[in-house]
Amino acid sequence: MASDTTGKPQPATLRVGALDAFIASDGAISLLVVLLGFLCGTVLILAVGRNPANMYAALLQTLTGFDITRGTWNARYIGEWLTASMPLILCGLSMGFAARTGLFNIGAEGQYVMGLTAAQFVALYGPRISGLHWALALLAGLVAGALWGALVGWLKARYSVSEVVATIMLNYVAYFLSRFLTQLIPAANTYRTPAYPETALLKNALFERLTNGSRLNTGLFVVALCVLFYWFVIERTKLGYELRATGFNKEAARCSGIKVTRSITASMAISGGFAGLAGVIVALGSFGYGRVLGGLDNYGFNGIAVALVGNSTAGGTLLSGLLFGMLASAQPLMQSRQIPKEVTWIISGLVVVFISLRAGFRMIAEWRQKRIAEKGGTRDE
Amino acid sequence: MNSLFRMIPSVLMMVSPILIAALGGMISERSGVTNIALEGLMGIGAFTAATTHVLLEATTPLSVWIALLVAATSGCIVSLIHAYASVSLKADQTVSGTGINLLSMGGTVFLCQVIFRQERTEPYKLGMMPGLGGIYPTAYIALAMLIATWYVLYKRPFGLRLRACGEHPAAAASAGIDVRKMRYIAVLASGAYAGLAGGCLVLTQTIQYTNMTINGAGFIALAAVSFGRWLPKGILGSSLLFGTAVALAIYMVNIESLRSLPPEFFSIMPYLITLVTLVIFSGKDYAPRACGQPYEKGGS
Numbered sequence: 001m002a003s004d005t006t007g008k009p010q011p012a013t014l015r016v017g018a019l020d021a022f023i024a025s026d027g028a029i030s031l032l033v034v035l036l037g038f039l040c041g042t043v044l045i046l047a048v049g050r051n052p053a054n055m056y057a058a059l060l061q062t063l064t065g066f067d068i069t070r071g072t073w074n075a076r077y078i079g080e081w082l083t084a085s086m087p088l089i090l091c092g093l094s095m096g097f098a099a100r101t102g103l104f105n106i107g108a109e110g111q112y113v114m115g116l117t118a119a120q121f122v123a124l125y126g127p128r129i130s131g132l133h134w135a136l137a138l139l140a141g142l143v144a145g146a147l148w149g150a151l152v153g154w155l156k157a158r159y160s161v162s163e164v165v166a167t168i169m170l171n172y173v174a175y176f177l178s179r180f181l182t183q184l185i186p187a188a189n190t191y192r193t194p195a196y197p198e199t200a201l202l203k204n205a206l207f208e209r210l211t212n213g214s215r216l217n218t219g220l221f222v223v224a225l226c227v228l229f230y231w232f233v234i235e236r237t238k239l240g241y242e243l244r245a246t247g248f249n250k251e252a253a254r255c256s257g258i259k260v261t262r263s264i265t266a267s268m269a270i271s272g273g274f275a276g277l278a279g280v281i282v283a284l285g286s287f288g289y290g291r292v293l294g295g296l297d298n299y300g301f302n303g304i305a306v307a308l309v310g311n312s313t314a315g316g317t318l319l320s321g322l323l324f325g326m327l328a329s330a331q332p333l334m335q336s337r338q339i340p341k342e343v344t345w346i347i348s349g350l351v352v353v354f355i356s357l358r359a360g361f362r363m364i365a366e367w368r369q370k371r372i373a374e375k376g377g378t379r380d381e
Numbered sequence: 382m383n384s385l386f387r388m389i390p391s392v393l394m395m396v397s398p399i400l401i402a403a404l405g406g407m408i409s410e411r412s413g414v415t416n417i418a419l420e421g422l423m424g425i426g427a428f429t430a431a432t433t434h435v436l437l438e439a440t441t442p443l444s445v446w447i448a449l450l451v452a453a454t455s456g457c458i459v460s461l462i463h464a465y466a467s468v469s470l471k472a473d474q475t476v477s478g479t480g481i482n483l484l485s486m487g488g489t490v491f492l493c494q495v496i497f498r499q500e501r502t503e504p505y506k507l508g509m510m511p512g513l514g515g516i517y518p519t520a521y522i523a524l525a526m527l528i529a530t531w532y533v534l535y536k537r538p539f540g541l542r543l544r545a546c547g548e549h550p551a552a553a554a555s556a557g558i559d560v561r562k563m564r565y566i567a568v569l570a571s572g573a574y575a576g577l578a579g580g581c582l583v584l585t586q587t588i589q590y591t592n593m594t595i596n597g598a599g600f601i602a603l604a605a606v607s608f609g610r611w612l613p614k615g616i617l618g619s620s621l622l623f624g625t626a627v628a629l630a631i632y633m634v635n636i637e638s639l640r641s642l643p644p645e646f647f648s649i650m651p652y653l654i655t656l657v658t659l660v661i662f663s664g665k666d667y668a669p670r671a672c673g674q675p676y677e678k679g680g681s
Contacts (some may be wrong), residue, residue, distance in 0.1 A: 048495045104475050106417075155656075159663035164417065164475055165607055166659065168600050169652040176652075180645040295593060298486075304479050340494035345487025352480035353462060359472035 026311040029358055034309060034323065037351040041343050050339055058333035062326050077329075079207065079214025083286065085325025086223045087112070090278035091303025092321045093230050094149075094271045096312035098163075100234055101267040102247030107152055107167025108275040109300025110174035113293065114148040115141035115276025117178040119283040120290035123200035124185060124193060133199040138222065138280050145276015146269040148174060153268025157261035163268070175296060182292045193290035202285040219281035226274060231314035233270070243267045275300060302328075305348045308355045324348060388632055390515035396624030397519040398423070398582035402602035403609065403616045404530050405574025411534065411611060412567030413547035413560075413671040414467050417478035418460070419575045420599025421485030424592075425459050426452035426579025428489035431502040431590035438505050445509050449522075449580045456576015457569050459485070464568035468561050471675035490592050501591040509584040519581040526574070531613040543567055547669035550676040560676045575599065601627070604655035610667040623651035 042052040057068050065077040091108045098105035122137040152170060155161040185193045202217040210216075234240040245253040246263040254260045278299055283290070306324050310316030327348065331341035402419050409416040430452035437444040459481060466477035490500055497503050511517045534540035545553035546563045554560050582598060583590055601623050608623075609615030630647035633639040 044491075104473075106475070106479070155660060159660050161656075161659045161663055162668075164415070165603070166656060168417065169604060169656045172597055172600065172652045173649055173656070176645040176649040180643050180649075183643070295596070301479070301483065304476075305483065308476065340491045342487040342491035342494065346484060346491055347487075349480055349482075349484030349487055352483055353466070353477060354480075356466045356472040356477035356480055357470055359466070359470040363470065 027316065029361060030309045030311060030316070030320070030355075033351055033354040033358070034320075036354055037347045040350050041347040044346065045339060045343060048340075052339075054337035055330075055334055055339045055343065058330045058337055058339065059326060061333055062330040074212055075210065076212040076214045077333075079211025079216035081322075081326055081329045082211075082220065083215045083217070084329035085322045086219050086285070087278035087282050087297075087299040088302055088306050088324045088328070089223050089318055089321030090226060090274045090281070091299045092306030092310055092317040092324075093226055093303075093314075094274035094278070094300075095303045095307035096310060096317050097230060097234070097274065098149075098267060098271040099307060099312045100247055101243040101263070102250070103153070103156070103163050103264065103267060103271070105149070105152070105167060105268065105271050106164055106304065107149065107170050107272070107300070108278075108303045109296055109298070110167065110171035111145040111148045111272040111275035112279040112282075112297065112300045113171070113174040113178050114272075115145040115279030116283040116291075116293075117174075117181060117279070118144035118276070119280040120182060120193065121185075123196040123284055124290060126200065128197045128199045130199045133197070134202055134218070134284060137200055137284055138277065141276045141280030141283070142273045143276070145279065146273035149272015149275070150265050150269035152272075153265035154261075156268070157264040171296070171300070175293060179292055182290055185290065188290070188292065191292050191294060193292070195289045196284070200284055201288065202281065215286050217281070217285040219285045222277055222281060226277065227314050227318050230274075230317070234314070239266070275303070278303075302348060305352045308352060385636070388628060388636075390511065390517070391632055392621075392625050392628045393520040394517050394585050395628045396620050397517070397523040397585070398578040398598060399602050399605055399624050399627075400523045400617065400620035401526055401581060402575045402578035402599060403605040403620050404526055404613070405571035405578070406603055406606040407609070407611055407613070407616055408530065408534070408543070408574070409567050409571035410606060410672050411547045411669050412543050412564045413550060413669060413674065413676065414463075414564050414568050415474045415478065415673045416460075416463065416568065416571050416575075417475060417603060418463050418481035418485075418599075419571070419602050420595060420597070421478075421482035422456045422460055422572050422575035423579035423582065423599045423602075424485040424489050424595045426456045426576030427583035427594050428492065428502070428579075428590045429455040429576070430580030431505070431583045431594075432492075432496060434508075434584060435503045435505045435589075438507070445584055448584065449577060452580030453573040453577040456579065457573040460568050460572020460575070463572070464565050467675065468564045468568065471677070474673055474675075486592060489590065493590070502589045504589040508588060509581075517585045519585055522577075522581065527613060527617060534613070544669070546676075547671055550671050550674075554676075554678070560678075564676070575602075578602070598627075601651045604651050607668070608655045608658055610662075611669060622654070626650040 045052045045055055061067050062077055062081045065075045066073050091112060094108040094111065095105050118140040119137040122140045126133050126136050148170065152163050152166050155166050156163045182188060182193060187194050202219050204218045207216040242258045242263050245258055246260055250260055302324055306320045307317055309320035327344035331344055335341045402423055406416050406419050430448040433448040433451045434444050437447060463477050463481055466472040467474040493500055493502055509517055534544065542553065542558045543563050545558060546560045550560045579595065583594055587594060605616055605619040605623055609619035626647045630644045633644060633647065
């Protein structure tokens with residue numbers, strides 16, 4: 001995109017000012033979009049007659065553990081913040097990986113549910129060997145999510161079924177399937193199964209001690225590995241190159257010998273794997289028993305916002321996952337400070353809407369470039 | 382069999398909102414704009430309808446109808462965001478649709494907290510009253526909208542123009558049709574339809590709005606659009622089928638022969654059927670050809 005300016009008179013391109021540099025930078029736009037989201041949230045809270053300072057106090061307490069009104073400090077809030085961020089980062093990676101290969105994966109929610117369900121089964125029926133049990137559950141969730149994603153990719157590549165429609169359908173198929181399967185477990189009632197054995201849990205004694213008994217767990221290592229894996233595959237491997245090439249131009253990729261069907265299926269499988277792991281981390285990290293889902297957890301849908309703000313890069317997704325995790329985990333603190341906690345969802349929603357309006361910036365940039373090119377022709381005689 | 386007959390009013394109650402929302406989705410997609418925001422727009426319609434009805438219930442007997450009108454209007458207003466992003470700014474239509482879905486989820490409950498100081502609206506005393514044979518008026522509304530939509534899309538020049546924008550916008554533009562205006566009208570209409578659908582749903586099926594009121598109905602409507610192959614009669618069929626599946630999932634406990642099946646069996650049906658038919662008919666493209674693509678003026 002930046003190469004548009006080559007071949008134009010040099011002084012004209014130099015005159016492309018701060019505004020254009022800003023528009024060209026995805027990171028700066030994400031920052032602006034987030035700030036706008038917060039601004040709107042603040043105005044909204046003012047409009048309904050509450051004090052926005054309370055919202056920021058709640059956010060500060062989530063980030064640092066410091067309660068500014070009482071002057072107390074509790075590391076548990078930091079732990080809970082990270083815990084809430086983990087599935088969001090993974091679902092963001094899921095959405096982002098698909099997006100980098102030109103696919104829109106609204107199905108992270110369904111892949112998350114499949115991962116969660118598989119993990120619940122392994123947790124209840126797997127071998128109760130310490131260290132192996134939860135590792136098996138992680139693997140099962142990874143595979144379940146990956147298969148659920150690969151199915152979409154295969155349908156898309158083989159039968160050209162739109163991945164948007166297919167993933168929306170599969171989200172609900174996964175949800176009802178999970179409910180049905182989990183209720184088959186003996187001694188499960190309509191909302192939960194018996195408790196997991198201790199060996200299945202992702203508990204981490206060190207993290208618990210450091211964060212004053214928060215639910216922060218071994219999943220943190222999984223998330224860190226996933227972020228590295230994402231960066232490595234996309235930027236440093238032949239597979240990543242092929243996937244991105246397919247995303248840019250399917251036909252061109254096919255012509256240069258890339259197996260497009262395989263690329264799309266592989267991409268959706270990896271994408272689904274991330275979401276599946278998110279399901280495992282929630283199932284075994286935040287809960288001690290299997291859940292019969294009463295509704296969608298919405299991590300998958302929020303993952304879309306995470307990936308969009310993070311521009312589908314590894315580092316960006318990590319940061320935006322932490323941001324949205326902060327919003328999610330600040331909810332109870334806001335409610336206790338008389339701020340309706342749904343304001344955080346509104347901010348997430350607004351951020352996505354603003355990002356869709358980002359196309360407008362591109363139009364401004366094109367228009368300016370045209371103007372500069374025209375002017376450049378006359379001035380630099 | 383008798384119990385199946387007695388289910389007809391409940392089936393129609395389930396079918397009506399799905400049919401109305403699906404018709405809206407069809408109009409939008411026929412003009413070339415995908416609308417995955419149906420779910421969110423239905424939520425907004427349901428919330429505004431429930432709120433209006435709670436507040437006006439005691440003062441006027443027309444409260445239900447005013448509530449439906451408010452629901453359609455608010456759906457229409459919110460869909461303006463989608464229209465602006467996808468038509469004027471040529472943004473990714475899936476992204477702006479997702480944005481509206483997220484916004485609706487938070488926005489409606491936020492307003493509940495502000496207005497009613499709880500995470501749901503106050504329950505109203507009486508919802509919409511069923512008419513002859515226990516059939517709710519929403520069924521007639523849905524039928525009227527089906528006929529009107531069919532008439533406008535297939536029997537009026539306006540409808541022909543609108544459909545042309547979804548098949549080949551450049552050709553439509555060269556014939557003097559304002560593609561942008563057509564798409565704006567279509568998206569706003571789909572917003573009004575979805576808002577009305579949400580209102581119909583909340584006033585017949587429940588007594589208050591919660592964040593679980595819509596629970597996938599908008600996505601079922603989206604499925605009904607593609608399973609109905611973007612045709613009014615097809616959408617009537619798919620809505621009847623999916624609505625019946627939804628009703629069976631709820632009322633199957635009353636039917637002897639079905640009691641042994643899990644309710645999830647019926648809940649899963651609309652999604653599974655849509656997925657399977659998408660695969661079976663994948664060779665033939667029934668979708669509007671330019672659906673989902675922004676229209677670039679002057680582009681080839």
